[in-house]
Amino acid sequence: MSTGRPLRVALLGSRGIPAAYGGYETLMEELAARLPAHGFRVTVYCRTHYTPPGLREHRGAELIVLPTLRTKHLDTPVHTLLSVIDAGRRGFDVALLVNSANAIFAPLLRAAGVPVALNVDGIERRRAKWGALGRAVYAASERLAPMVCDALITDAEAIRLHYLARHGVDSTVIPYGVEPHRLAPGETLRRLGLRPGRYVLYVSRFEPENNPHRVAEAYRRLHGDVPLVMVGGAPYAGRFIRSFTTGADPRVRFPGPIYGTGYRELLSNAAVYVHATEVGGTHPALVEAMGYGNCVVVHDTPENREVAGDAALFFDATLPATLVAALERLLSEPHLRQKLRRAAARRAAESYSWSRVAALYAGVLRRLAGG
Numbered sequence: 001m002s003t004g005r006p007l008r009v010a011l012l013g014s015r016g017i018p019a020a021y022g023g024y025e026t027l028m029e030e031l032a033a034r035l036p037a038h039g040f041r042v043t044v045y046c047r048t049h050y051t052p053p054g055l056r057e058h059r060g061a062e063l064i065v066l067p068t069l070r071t072k073h074l075d076t077p078v079h080t081l082l083s084v085i086d087a088g089r090r091g092f093d094v095a096l097l098v099n100s101a102n103a104i105f106a107p108l109l110r111a112a113g114v115p116v117a118l119n120v121d122g123i124e125r126r127r128a129k130w131g132a133l134g135r136a137v138y139a140a141s142e143r144l145a146p147m148v149c150d151a152l153i154t155d156a157e158a159i160r161l162h163y164l165a166r167h168g169v170d171s172t173v174i175p176y177g178v179e180p181h182r183l184a185p186g187e188t189l190r191r192l193g194l195r196p197g198r199y200v201l202y203v204s205r206f207e208p209e210n211n212p213h214r215v216a217e218a219y220r221r222l223h224g225d226v227p228l229v230m231v232g233g234a235p236y237a238g239r240f241i242r243s244f245t246t247g248a249d250p251r252v253r254f255p256g257p258i259y260g261t262g263y264r265e266l267l268s269n270a271a272v273y274v275h276a277t278e279v280g281g282t283h284p285a286l287v288e289a290m291g292y293g294n295c296v297v298v299h300d301t302p303e304n305r306e307v308a309g310d311a312a313l314f315f316d317a318t319l320p321a322t323l324v325a326a327l328e329r330l331l332s333e334p335h336l337r338q339k340l341r342r343a344a345a346r347r348a349a350e351s352y353s354w355s356r357v358a359a360l361y362a363g364v365l366r367r368l369a370g371g
Helices: 023-038 075-090 100-111 132-148 157-167 187-192 212-219 238-245 260-269 284-291 302-308 320-332 334-351 354-370
Strands: 007-012 040-047 061-066 094-098 116-119 151-154 200-203 228-231 272-275 296-299 312-315
Touching: 007 023, 007 075, 007 354, 023 040, 023 094, 023 284, 023 354, 040 075, 061 075, 075 094, 075 100, 094 100, 094 354, 100 116, 100 132, 116 354, 132 157, 151 157, 151 354, 157 302, 187 260, 200 212, 200 260, 200 284, 212 228, 212 238, 212 320, 228 260, 272 284, 272 320, 284 296, 284 302, 284 334, 296 302, 296 320, 302 312, 312 320, 312 334, 320 334
Parallel strands: 007 040, 007 094, 040 061, 094 116, 116 151, 200 228, 200 272, 272 296, 296 312
Antiparallel strands: none
């Protein structure tokens, strides 16, 4: 806890808050609410097309809303460039930048005397949504980040080891968090025609490396009448989304993105949660599903195993039969579901609380601001 004036920290590189998109936005919102208790005054940079009109404060944080070019490749870099120029003029004590592609802008902040911590997330160049140019940008950013930032933050040990082996640089591992607020069945379940404990839930951005198409296809092979609710969407991915939503099994429902109370209600009442991501470190959706005491079945990657440990059943998203077998077992064995629920909730509470995450970020940011 700081005893002098609050340290001024800028949070840059995300779409902004209130969180209504993905992991970076949730991270920004949770840090914005918790860093003041550690002696920080928080400013979050937001995008005009994302932030509610006129909103300039949220959960105690100042919001600076700036424009961008709303295209797949320019949305993030244009907004981040404008943000770091503005932040450099305001004399912040420290900045937290997210997304490894934004590493190129760190020197502008450092030239203005603002030390920079960069959250690099996963290994972005492996994402299928990027073409050759996008993969090249992320590969270059991965090499650049250790040279131009004052501290690197990775969200999983597997990602830390990747940067250490490939680039000879260590980083601070800080995962994502969860603060569960379980909800009884309510309006969202009624609207979707769901019964508590009688549906399978999948939540992610609908992008190839998250395997929504493979999950939807595998469900055709599952016997029974339990619905699969696939929550999510993605900008600039209309053709891919139509490829697996058009003509899908009638038991599979696509309600689109759901946030806030509706999202928490779905997490609180699912029978099983399917997590099928291939790329990234600690995935916020998996951490949240575990925190809400879900029985999770998880695509087998080193990063996902690091998070879920012995609190999950694992499958191979490239082999639909493995997901079908896991779901059939869980749906027919209520005692196993309860055992995995308890294990997931316990693991999340011990390792992935937002209070712990915020304290770790505060330590890195305070060290940079003081050094």
